[in-house]
Amino acid sequence: MEIINDIHQMQKKAEAVRNSGKTIAFVPTMGYLHAGHLALMRAGRQRADVLVVSIFVNPAQFGPKEDFGSYPRDLDRDSALCREAGVDIIFHPAAEDIYPRGYQTYIEVEKLSHGLCGDFRPGHFRGVATVVAKLFHLVKPHLAVFGQKDYQQLAVIRRMVADLNLDIEIVGYPTVRETDGLAMSSRNTYLNAAERQSALALSRSLEQAQQMLQEGERAPGRIEQAVRETISREPATEIEYVRVCHPDSLSELKWVENSALLALAVRVGKTRLIDNRIITTKPGGE
Amino acid sequence: MEIINDIHQMQKKAEAVRNSGKTIAFVPTMGYLHAGHLALMRAGRQRADVLVVSIFVNPAQFGPKEDFGSYPRDLDRDSALCREAGVDIIFHPAAEDIYPRGYQTYIEVEKLSHGLCGDFRPGHFRGVATVVAKLFHLVKPHLAVFGQKDYQQLAVIRRMVADLNLDIEIVGYPTVRETDGLAMSSRNTYLNAAERQSALALSRSLEQAQQMLQEGERAPGRIEQAVRETISREPATEIEYVRVCHPDSLSELKWVENSALLALAVRVGKTRLIDNRIITTKPGGE
Numbered sequence: 001m002e003i004i005n006d007i008h009q010m011q012k013k014a015e016a017v018r019n020s021g022k023t024i025a026f027v028p029t030m031g032y033l034h035a036g037h038l039a040l041m042r043a044g045r046q047r048a049d050v051l052v053v054s055i056f057v058n059p060a061q062f063g064p065k066e067d068f069g070s071y072p073r074d075l076d077r078d079s080a081l082c083r084e085a086g087v088d089i090i091f092h093p094a095a096e097d098i099y100p101r102g103y104q105t106y107i108e109v110e111k112l113s114h115g116l117c118g119d120f121r122p123g124h125f126r127g128v129a130t131v132v133a134k135l136f137h138l139v140k141p142h143l144a145v146f147g148q149k150d151y152q153q154l155a156v157i158r159r160m161v162a163d164l165n166l167d168i169e170i171v172g173y174p175t176v177r178e179t180d181g182l183a184m185s186s187r188n189t190y191l192n193a194a195e196r197q198s199a200l201a202l203s204r205s206l207e208q209a210q211q212m213l214q215e216g217e218r219a220p221g222r223i224e225q226a227v228r229e230t231i232s233r234e235p236a237t238e239i240e241y242v243r244v245c246h247p248d249s250l251s252e253l254k255w256v257e258n259s260a261l262l263a264l265a266v267r268v269g270k271t272r273l274i275d276n277r278i279i280t281t282k283p284g285g286e
Numbered sequence: 287m288e289i290i291n292d293i294h295q296m297q298k299k300a301e302a303v304r305n306s307g308k309t310i311a312f313v314p315t316m317g318y319l320h321a322g323h324l325a326l327m328r329a330g331r332q333r334a335d336v337l338v339v340s341i342f343v344n345p346a347q348f349g350p351k352e353d354f355g356s357y358p359r360d361l362d363r364d365s366a367l368c369r370e371a372g373v374d375i376i377f378h379p380a381a382e383d384i385y386p387r388g389y390q391t392y393i394e395v396e397k398l399s400h401g402l403c404g405d406f407r408p409g410h411f412r413g414v415a416t417v418v419a420k421l422f423h424l425v426k427p428h429l430a431v432f433g434q435k436d437y438q439q440l441a442v443i444r445r446m447v448a449d450l451n452l453d454i455e456i457v458g459y460p461t462v463r464e465t466d467g468l469a470m471s472s473r474n475t476y477l478n479a480a481e482r483q484s485a486l487a488l489s490r491s492l493e494q495a496q497q498m499l500q501e502g503e504r505a506p507g508r509i510e511q512a513v514r515e516t517i518s519r520e521p522a523t524e525i526e527y528v529r530v531c532h533p534d535s536l537s538e539l540k541w542v543e544n545s546a547l548l549a550l551a552v553r554v555g556k557t558r559l560i561d562n563r564i565i566t567t568k569p570g571g572e
Binding site for chain 1: 297305389390393397398415416419420423424445446451452453
């Protein structure tokens with residue numbers, strides 16, 4: 001396994017791999033890897049000759065009051081996990097190489113970047129789209145794997161790839177959860193024991209919504225209300241949003257026909273957690 | 287020579303060319319080709335194995351009151367010229383394939399898109415940057431050639447390529463002029479005989495500015511004023527801007543040290559013309 005810091009070396013290497021007739025799978029991450037990332041890596045590993053994982057905590061996707069500074073970092077631990085997972089190259093660029101002096105180009109996916117997290121993290125998806133396009137140009141992958149836990153991010157990236165005609169297959173991978181249901185996230189490390197307990201209401205409420213739909217409820221407002229009540233009952237929770245919306249456009253729904261996206265963001269203590277699920281009227285759920 | 291309309295066929299073809307070890311030079315145009323375009327093609331032809339020219343009148347870079355509808359088009363004539371110039375592939379996509387329903391992704395090069403033409407054509411350089419990135423992803427060139435006549439466009443594209451880490455060499459090519467000095471432009475076809483005569487003041491005024499600088503003038507304001515007077519003296523001219531600015535940042539100059547960009551946009555009758563020149567304090571000019 002190779003660790004590449006230099007952006008030009010990464011791009012040269014990627015071009016050489018492609019010219020040798022080999023395919024590249026890419027998993028972009030912010031590091032502090034967990035079982036969710038490892039599942040994305042396995043998916044990538046199976047689908048291409050060379051597996052590249054980037055570790056880059058992207059300043060452009062954090063707001064001024066967000067946790068860029070305190071976001072957990074541990075390159076040694078991450079390297080060991082990548083090695084075990086069969087990663088060929090870790091790409092670990094420096095922020096000053098990704099955003100050098102005079103940097104001024106940003107990519108905006110206009111509609112999908114609004115609503116849900118976009119309303120609470122202004123500029124976040126602009127930062128995500130921009131850095132992902134940059135990483136794509138540096139790593140030159142044939143395919144890239146993203147987790148469905150960041151559902152809106154995945155939608156933004158799919159749309160960007162289609163709109164900008166990037167020749168890259170985007171693979172969405174189901175959310176990996178702890179055995180008690182909590183969606184894997186590097187930010188779970190911020191939670192104390194009591195908050196960790198409260199946080200279980202998120203996945204539980206998604207399950208509850210699926211149940212309601214199966215039992216005949218079709219009104220987004222009533223589903224959202226029930227989810228809000230379940231979460232609010234737990235100590236230290238503060239809901240940012242709970243939204244039943246269209247799974248592709250992410251726009252508001254007046255009525256659930258067959259299926260919908262239920263997405264939510266909740267602060268548990270000081271930690272912002274997100275989760276989502278495709279809820280369907282058919283028994284068995286997603 | 288091949289004419290490709292389908293965007294996926296273009297992308298597949300480009301990937302196949304790259305995989306065969308050949309290099310691709312690219313000249314993006316809006317068609318209605320003139321000697322300026324042909325010079326860009328020659329530059330591309332010399333530098334790579336396969337030469338691709340795109341012909342696409344990009345709606346996203348025209349304002350609602352601009353000449354998108356009336357912009358001159360003649361694919362038969364353009365094809366003949368491309369064939370003569372040794373073009374391998376004309377890429378001639380449909381607007382509804384470049385901007386399908388639901389399209390929503392735009393690239394903004396923030397600082398360089400403001401000032402000069404950016405102030406008079408809001409959204410223009412966003413449209414340019416976006417379509418050029420899309421064409422780059424579809425044509426997959428190793429290098430692309432742009433005319434220096436569209437100086438700000440070239441600056442925006444160079445910045446976008448650097449900022450987004452596109453692995454493409456950008457070649458800037460000097461403005462090609464008619465024997466009487468008028469910069470080549472597809473829009474020159476709009477001019478009647480009297481307007482054509484008035485339009486000569488543009489290149490003449492650039493020459494005059496170079497002369498002033500050589501004779502010791504260093505104040506941008508006085509150079510701009512002299513240029514304005516030369517142009518205003520001609521019938522049917524209406525100046526949009528005349529600006530002496532920094533050749534890289536395009537920002538305002540208080541004083542000319544060694545060299546500067548003189549850029550101008552003038553309406554002659556209903557036709558909007560632009561021209562520019564690097565003016566230098568050294569004898570002999572640029």
